[in-house]
Amino acid sequence: MEFNEHKPIYLQISDNICERILSGEWPEEERIPSVRELGSILGVNPNTILRTYEHLTGSTIIYNKRGVGFFVEPGAKKKILSMQRDIFVNDELPLILKKMEMLGITLSDLPKYVK
């Protein structure tokens, strides 16, 4: 997996996992790869994966069965959607719009940039 320069790797992995859950690749209630497995798949230290899992556990998107592994929470998809929607609309969108104004790009210009 390729990582962006300035965002912590564990958060980038977190985003990646959310996408997998949303897409149904990792269904609710099912076990996800162990810290070691995913670490070796992504070429990343298991500690980093653990941090990701802790982060997602804190948002009740996954949960841990001791000695067994991590599982996707029931309702995870809904949760992810509402959380990310909130963040997007309240935090990110205002910044985006401000920047677009600075750059002289309007909403009606956007379709031009969609590939």
Place this chain on the structure above:
Amino acid sequence: MEFNEHKPIYLQISDNICERILSGEWPEEERIPSVRELGSILGVNPNTILRTYEHLTGSTIIYNKRGVGFFVEPGAKKKILSMQRDIFVNDELPLILKKMEMLGITLSDLPKYVK
């Protein structure tokens, strides 16, 4: 000057300087404050300012006259705008659009969220 938590101070100062150049407060071809001056104005160590200036020099937004000081490059405004536009269109916008798709938000929904 107030600094944001998680972005390096020297980059925040860099952004700030770009804004000053764009606004015309620091015109092209003119000398900008010395590292010591600006450091004491912003309450920041001169080394940190120097780092900012090195960063901006690397982007040919300012240049150095040895023993004299730093000056705004001719064409700096155009350069800043085109750089920021590039980053926005090529790096940020695709991620934004991807996320919007994931969240089920379309371009035509956006005007709703503008205050």
Place this chain on the structure above:
Amino acid sequence: MEFNEHKPIYLQISDNICERILSGEWPEEERIPSVRELGSILGVNPNTILRTYEHLTGSTIIYNKRGVGFFVEPGAKKKILSMQRDIFVNDELPLILKKMEMLGITLSDLPKYVK
């Protein structure tokens, strides 16, 4: 390590590292010492080593794996050679030839001066 008077230490270390890479002492793809390690080996402040590493990263001769360390870029040897050859042929050689002309020394005189 002994340092020359008038060239910055961080650049001298940079040259030294390039030699190590060229000689194969530090092979491509392999990890090089941490800033603290190399600093204590060379008797130099870690910040100075970091500066060297940043400089070499900028020339894509080494790269950083976050939280792990710096590594020699694949193709670093070739890159170093071609960079140095470029500088020599395009920047230094013209000056040398100009000076030789001024001094009345011709190319065919040179073998006389080789010990």
Place this chain on the structure above:
Amino acid sequence: MEFNEHKPIYLQISDNICERILSGEWPEEERIPSVRELGSILGVNPNTILRTYEHLTGSTIIYNKRGVGFFVEPGAKKKILSMQRDIFVNDELPLILKKMEMLGITLSDLPKYVK
């Protein structure tokens, strides 16, 4: 006048003056421009020119008549030639040859690079 990055400006001007003397543009025994004049011609602080003149005075290539100006020493051309020849053969040439060896360039390759 354009200045090289890493060599002090006052030395670059010194080289430039030596060339003028060798070429006969500034003949022996004749007055050369005042510190202020040359400074404004080259776009450089007069202090820098003064430093150049002091440097050349120290090598008895020019001399000062108090209240009148600086003059080219009689015998300056010969002096410059022998000094520069010495430096070139003893100091610079060995370094050049060493670097050429490192880069795999031989003396017989050189004519190729002459424009």
Place this chain on the structure above:
DNA sequence: GTGGTCTAGACCACC
């Protein structure tokens, strides 16, 4: 006066 280099040491996020 200017920037440039270097040190010592601290603190931090991240792996």
Place this chain on the structure above:
DNA sequence: GTGGTCTAGACCACA
């Protein structure tokens, strides 16, 4: 453990 940022302060060559 890793690098990255920042400070304080020193020293220097140069303009």
